[in-house]
Amino acid sequence: MKRLQILIGKIIVKMLHLMKRNAGNLPGIVLWHISRHKAVSMFKVDCPIIAVTGTNGKTSVTNCIAQLFERSGKKIITNREGNNLDTGICSLLLRHCDMKGRVKADYLILETDESHVPVVYSQLKLETLIVLDFFRDQLDRNGEMETLIQKINGFCKTFNGNLLLNGDDPNTARLGRANPDNKNVKYFHAEPYDFATKTVFEASEGRFCPFCGETLEYDYYQYSHIGKFHCPKCGFGNYKPYITASDIDLDKPVFTADGHTFSPKLNSIYNVYNMTAVAGAAKIYNIRQDIVDSVISSYTVKNGRMESFMLGDRKTTLNLAKNPVGANMTLRVMNEMKGEKELLFVLNDNVADGLDVSWIWDINFSIFERVTRVVTSGTRAYDIAVRIKCSGYDQANIVVRPDLDKAVDELAKTPGRKFVIANYTAVQPTRAALKRYISRNGGKTE
Amino acid sequence: MSTIKILHMYADMLDLYGDSGNMEVFSYRCKMRGIECIIDKYSIDSPMPDFSAYDLIYIGGGADLEQQHISADLLKCKEGIAKAYKGGTFLFLICGGYQLMGKYYRDADGNDIPGLGLFDYYTVAPNSRRKRCIGNIVIKTDITGTPVNVVGFENHGGQTQGVKNPFGKVLYGNGNCSKSENEGYCEKNVIATYLHGPCLSKNPEITDYMIEYCLSRSSGEKVTLTPLDDKLEKECRTVMLQRLLKK
Ligand SMILES: [Zn+2]
Numbered sequence: 001m002k003r004l005q006i007l008i009g010k011i012i013v014k015m016l017h018l019m020k021r022n023a024g025n026l027p028g029i030v031l032w033h034i035s036r037h038k039a040v041s042m043f044k045v046d047c048p049i050i051a052v053t054g055t056n057g058k059t060s061v062t063n064c065i066a067q068l069f070e071r072s073g074k075k076i077i078t079n080r081e082g083n084n085l086d087t088g089i090c091s092l093l094l095r096h097c098d099m100k101g102r103v104k105a106d107y108l109i110l111e112t113d114e115s116h117v118p119v120v121y122s123q124l125k126l127e128t129l130i131v132l133d134f135f136r137d138q139l140d141r142n143g144e145m146e147t148l149i150q151k152i153n154g155f156c157k158t159f160n161g162n163l164l165l166n167g168d169d170p171n172t173a174r175l176g177r178a179n180p181d182n183k184n185v186k187y188f189h190a191e192p193y194d195f196a197t198k199t200v201f202e203a204s205e206g207r208f209c210p211f212c213g214e215t216l217e218y219d220y221y222q223y224s225h226i227g228k229f230h231c232p233k234c235g236f237g238n239y240k241p242y243i244t245a246s247d248i249d250l251d252k253p254v255f256t257a258d259g260h261t262f263s264p265k266l267n268s269i270y271n272v273y274n275m276t277a278v279a280g281a282a283k284i285y286n287i288r289q290d291i292v293d294s295v296i297s298s299y300t301v302k303n304g305r306m307e308s309f310m311l312g313d314r315k316t317t318l319n320l321a322k323n324p325v326g327a328n329m330t331l332r333v334m335n336e337m338k339g340e341k342e343l344l345f346v347l348n349d350n351v352a353d354g355l356d357v358s359w360i361w362d363i364n365f366s367i368f369e370r371v372t373r374v375v376t377s378g379t380r381a382y383d384i385a386v387r388i389k390c391s392g393y394d395q396a397n398i399v400v401r402p403d404l405d406k407a408v409d410e411l412a413k414t415p416g417r418k419f420v421i422a423n424y425t426a427v428q429p430t431r432a433a434l435k436r437y438i439s440r441n442g443g444k445t446e
Numbered sequence: 447m448s449t450i451k452i453l454h455m456y457a458d459m460l461d462l463y464g465d466s467g468n469m470e471v472f473s474y475r476c477k478m479r480g481i482e483c484i485i486d487k488y489s490i491d492s493p494m495p496d497f498s499a500y501d502l503i504y505i506g507g508g509a510d511l512e513q514q515h516i517s518a519d520l521l522k523c524k525e526g527i528a529k530a531y532k533g534g535t536f537l538f539l540i541c542g543g544y545q546l547m548g549k550y551y552r553d554a555d556g557n558d559i560p561g562l563g564l565f566d567y568y569t570v571a572p573n574s575r576r577k578r579c580i581g582n583i584v585i586k587t588d589i590t591g592t593p594v595n596v597v598g599f600e601n602h603g604g605q606t607q608g609v610k611n612p613f614g615k616v617l618y619g620n621g622n623c624s625k626s627e628n629e630g631y632c633e634k635n636v637i638a639t640y641l642h643g644p645c646l647s648k649n650p651e652i653t654d655y656m657i658e659y660c661l662s663r664s665s666g667e668k669v670t671l672t673p674l675d676d677k678l679e680k681e682c683r684t685v686m687l688q689r690l691l692k693k
Pocket residue numbers: 209210211212213214231232233234235236
């Protein structure tokens with residue numbers, strides 16, 4: 001029976017391959033149905049499995065950890081395309097298994113959607129689980145985050161493997177208490193960077209101790225609810241970090257972790273946290289220092305994540321912001337840069353964006369520094385314009401251009417530094433519009 | 447300079463879908479006219495405030511879990527809020543805030559969370575969490591004296607029934623219950639609605655109605671506000687009205 005199911009799955013993968021289609025989720029979905037939702041247990045995996053989960057940053061961290069092992073000469077299997085649901089993982093394993101369902105590799109490194117951690121790893125033995133953060137997403141802000149954490153917490157209750165947690169996120173750090181018998185709970189942590197604040201700066205959640213309900217106290221906030229916290233009543237948050245990022249200087253950018261200085265390519269505090277998680281994983285697996293170095297210092301992202309363009313001679317940075325946290329981060333990066341700049345904000349409300357655009361009101365625009373003009377675009381160009389106006393920004397400096405090409409023309413018409421923020425479905429059309437501008441007027445892409 | 451005092455209740459717990467933005471819009475429109483706007487916050491275990499000292503009490507929406515959490519605390523405030531409301535304090539209530547002022551909220555498991563019972567309506571959650579009223583919504587309200595098409599975004603499971611005086615007539619979307627004709631509840635000093643967005647962002651007339659109400663009440667004479675340049679807000683609404691109402 002099991003063999004037959006794997007055979008069917010493999011045939012689908014082969015067919016899709018012959019049709020030159022990407023075998024992303026489909027074979028997994030089929031297998032999932034014929035195996036009555038126990039698809040992942042079809043496979044026999046003997047090698048260690050490392051899983052990365054969390055709301056933000058899992059793709060970056062998974063890719064970097066995969067590189068750590070690859071550059072160490074190991075054979076790895078990883079879901080690079082980010083098919084991180086059980087069906088996606090299932091399709092991945094189908095492509096790599098033999099007819100008996102055996103998966104041969106040195107390590108499996110799997111980005112795993114938060115909600116699928118329990119289902120996948122109740123069927124596959126996990127060695128290391130890395131949890132980055134939990135943020136409310138604009139799509140499921142209705143208490144579902146708490147349900148999600150509870151689910152993962154339930155899984156952690158019987159998990160005895162390495163549990164590497166963001167110790168500066170109370171939502172994540174609480175998982176460290178799920179199984180008091182697990183001796184392999186480890187926390188990563190970061191010392192305050194230049195723009196850390198004493199009070200909370202952006203809309204945040206998780207202000208109360210999950211164990212006793214007391215209001216959590218913070219020594220500092222890095223961004224949103226991420227920072228050094230502790231519960232004055234029950235002591236939640238008083239742990240000894242396994243790895244700590246310190247001497248963070250985003251201008252260079254550099255940071256130190258475990259006595260070693262890294263020079264990453266991306267200059268956000270956000271990236272420092274991700275890379276500290278990567279360094280933590282490297283420490284668990286004793287990866288050679290020069291390999292860790294080369295991975296962390298070369299990691300960069302494209303596809304609209306802090307991507308650079310030259311619109312003629314105007315330097316432009318495009319960043320995707322799916323949620324207020326992402327947008328607030330980009331605003332910070334923009335503010336922390338010296339000199340005047342102009343912002344283009346592209347906001348769409350398609351189905352994949354969650355239809356609702358009210359999350360823009362959780363972005364803190366009152367922090368604008370030296371932003372001389374704002375252009376807005378997208379299907380909800382006016383909504384973002386109104387939002388920025390009500391934060392106190394002079395509406396005389398806001399230009400609304402729902403049409404993207406016109407918006408880019410408008411942005412590029414004046415000299416100086418430019419920033420572009422686009423939400424989920426807006427980012428690819430925005431990249432395309434920037435490239436069209438460049439092909440018409442000169443400049444270059446990264 | 448005239449002053450409006452607002453009590454924003456449970457801002458740290460009831461803040462879904464940009465509801466705190468309503469306070470930002472409200473204070474922005476006050477500031478542009480030189481009206482001072484003081485916003486105090488009240489949350490669980492804050493000292494009991496003098497509710498009647500406020501011109502407006504604002505409560506946003508939250509997840510079921512948070513709502514249960516605050517309902518016990520809110521009941522402690524019942525007398526104070528009821529007195530303020532009867533004395534003319536304006537109540538502006540979104541989603542969860544709206545539900546909790548009614549008789550009760552029956553959750554998906556059949557448990558009743560008691561409301562303050564200020565108004566006769568009550569809310570029943572569907573037994574499936576999947577059945578929610580989600581999407582853009584347009585309603586027509588007469589609260590300001592001139593009909594206004596109000597645009598917002600609704601996202602609620604609860605079906606609110608027994609509403610005597612709705613806030614508006616549904617032109618697009620669901621309203622109090624799924625596919626219902628009416629949305630929200632209102633009196634001259636109450637606006638209770640499911641509209642997020644935040645509600646006030648595209649609907650300046652509603653904000654101005656509340657500001658005028660508060661100022662008229664405290665000064666004892668009819669106050670008319672100086673108009674603001676609402677070009678962006680109106681264009682924002684027009685885009686949505688054209689998209690949603692034109693077949
Ligand atoms: Zn505690």
